[in-house]
Amino acid sequence: MIMLVEDDLMFSVPIVEMARQHGHRVVLANSLDVAYTHLQAPDLSGVVLDMRLAPAEFIAAIPVHVAVAAFGPHVEGKLFLELRRLGVKEVWPNSKLSDKLPRWLNGLAPSS
Numbered sequence: 785m786i787m788l789v790e791d792d793l794m795f796s797v798p799i800v801e802m803a804r805q806h807g808h809r810v811v812l813a814n815s816l817d818v819a820y821t822h823l824q825a826p827d828l829s830g831v832v833l834d835m836r837l838a839p840a841e842f843i844a845a846i847p848v849h850v851a852v853a854a855f856g857p858h859v860e861g862k863l864f865l866e867l868r869r870l871g872v873k874e875v876w877p878n879s880k881l882s883d884k885l886p887r888w889l890n891g892l893a894p895s896s
Contacts, residue, residue: 785809785895786830789819789837795855795878799832802885807894816842823847830892832885835863835875843870853888855881 786808790796796812803810808830813819816837822828828850833843835856846852851874854867858877867875876884 785811785825785827786832786889786892787811787813787819787822787825787828788832789813789816789842790832790834791815791837792834795834795881799881799885802882803832803889806886806889808889808892809895820845827895829895830889833872835860835867838867838872840866840870843867843872851888851892853885855885 786803788796788799788810790799791814800810800812811822813822819842823845830851831846833854835854838854852872853874854872855876855878856863858879864875874888
Protein backbone atom coordinates (compact mmCIF):
# COMPACT_ATOMS: atom_id res chain seq x y z
CA MET A 785 0.00 0.00 0.00
CA ILE A 786 1.12 3.52 -0.80
CA MET A 787 -0.06 6.49 1.24
CA LEU A 788 -0.30 9.86 -0.49
CA VAL A 789 -0.31 12.83 1.88
CA GLU A 790 -1.84 15.60 -0.22
CA ASP A 791 -4.71 18.06 0.17
CA ASP A 792 -4.79 19.37 -3.42
CA LEU A 793 -6.91 17.43 -5.92
CA MET A 794 -4.85 18.79 -8.81
CA PHE A 795 -1.95 16.66 -7.57
CA SER A 796 -3.72 13.83 -5.77
CA VAL A 797 -5.86 12.56 -8.65
CA PRO A 798 -3.00 11.95 -11.14
CA ILE A 799 -0.68 10.58 -8.43
CA VAL A 800 -3.29 8.10 -7.19
CA GLU A 801 -4.02 7.01 -10.75
CA MET A 802 -0.33 6.57 -11.56
CA ALA A 803 0.26 4.49 -8.43
CA ARG A 804 -2.73 2.28 -9.25
CA GLN A 805 -1.43 1.78 -12.80
CA HIS A 806 1.82 0.54 -11.24
CA GLY A 807 -0.07 -2.06 -9.19
CA HIS A 808 -0.33 -0.24 -5.88
CA ARG A 809 -3.28 0.16 -3.57
CA VAL A 810 -3.41 3.82 -2.53
CA VAL A 811 -4.70 5.53 0.57
CA LEU A 812 -5.18 9.29 0.25
CA ALA A 813 -4.55 11.24 3.43
CA ASN A 814 -5.73 14.81 2.95
CA SER A 815 -4.47 15.86 6.40
CA LEU A 816 -1.77 14.82 8.84
CA ASP A 817 -4.43 13.56 11.26
CA VAL A 818 -5.57 11.07 8.63
CA ALA A 819 -1.98 10.24 7.66
CA TYR A 820 -0.97 9.36 11.22
CA THR A 821 -3.76 6.76 11.36
CA HIS A 822 -2.22 4.84 8.44
CA LEU A 823 1.45 4.89 9.46
CA GLN A 824 1.31 1.54 11.24
CA ALA A 825 -0.59 -0.30 8.50
CA PRO A 826 1.19 -3.65 8.07
CA ASP A 827 1.20 -3.38 4.28
CA LEU A 828 2.46 0.23 4.05
CA SER A 829 5.42 0.18 1.65
CA GLY A 830 5.65 3.82 0.58
CA VAL A 831 4.65 7.36 1.48
CA VAL A 832 4.43 10.17 -1.05
CA LEU A 833 4.31 13.59 0.60
CA ASP A 834 3.42 17.06 -0.47
CA MET A 835 6.34 18.73 1.27
CA ARG A 836 4.08 21.53 2.53
CA LEU A 837 2.39 18.88 4.69
CA ALA A 838 5.53 17.19 6.00
CA PRO A 839 6.69 18.46 9.39
CA ALA A 840 9.77 16.84 10.91
CA GLU A 841 7.64 15.07 13.55
CA PHE A 842 5.61 13.30 10.87
CA ILE A 843 8.66 12.25 8.88
CA ALA A 844 10.25 10.89 12.07
CA ALA A 845 7.11 8.82 12.73
CA ILE A 846 7.30 6.99 9.38
CA PRO A 847 8.56 3.43 9.97
CA VAL A 848 12.14 2.93 8.78
CA HIS A 849 11.19 0.14 6.34
CA VAL A 850 8.80 2.45 4.44
CA ALA A 851 10.10 4.26 1.33
CA VAL A 852 9.45 8.01 1.34
CA ALA A 853 9.29 10.52 -1.50
CA ALA A 854 8.31 14.19 -1.34
CA PHE A 855 7.48 16.84 -3.90
CA GLY A 856 6.83 20.56 -3.96
CA PRO A 857 7.48 23.89 -5.65
CA HIS A 858 11.00 24.29 -7.02
CA VAL A 859 11.30 27.68 -5.29
CA GLU A 860 11.30 25.99 -1.85
CA GLY A 861 15.02 25.19 -1.88
CA LYS A 862 15.40 25.38 1.90
CA LEU A 863 12.56 22.94 2.37
CA PHE A 864 14.13 20.51 -0.14
CA LEU A 865 17.36 20.63 1.88
CA GLU A 866 15.52 20.18 5.18
CA LEU A 867 13.66 17.11 3.93
CA ARG A 868 16.90 15.57 2.73
CA ARG A 869 18.48 16.33 6.10
CA LEU A 870 15.56 14.50 7.73
CA GLY A 871 16.33 11.42 5.63
CA VAL A 872 13.93 11.78 2.71
CA LYS A 873 16.07 10.54 -0.17
CA GLU A 874 13.64 11.32 -2.98
CA VAL A 875 12.64 15.00 -3.09
CA TRP A 876 11.39 16.34 -6.41
CA PRO A 877 10.11 19.63 -7.78
CA ASN A 878 6.50 19.46 -8.96
CA SER A 879 7.70 19.78 -12.56
CA LYS A 880 9.61 16.47 -12.29
CA LEU A 881 6.85 14.48 -10.57
CA SER A 882 5.56 12.80 -13.73
CA ASP A 883 9.11 11.64 -14.59
CA LYS A 884 10.39 10.66 -11.14
CA LEU A 885 7.32 9.09 -9.52
CA PRO A 886 6.92 6.15 -11.96
CA ARG A 887 10.54 5.11 -11.43
CA TRP A 888 10.13 5.33 -7.66
CA LEU A 889 6.90 3.31 -7.80
CA ASN A 890 8.61 0.65 -9.94
CA GLY A 891 11.12 0.17 -7.13
CA LEU A 892 8.39 -0.83 -4.68
CA ALA A 893 6.68 -4.19 -4.55
CA PRO A 894 3.13 -3.96 -5.93
CA SER A 895 0.30 -4.16 -3.39
CA SER A 896 -1.23 -7.57 -2.96
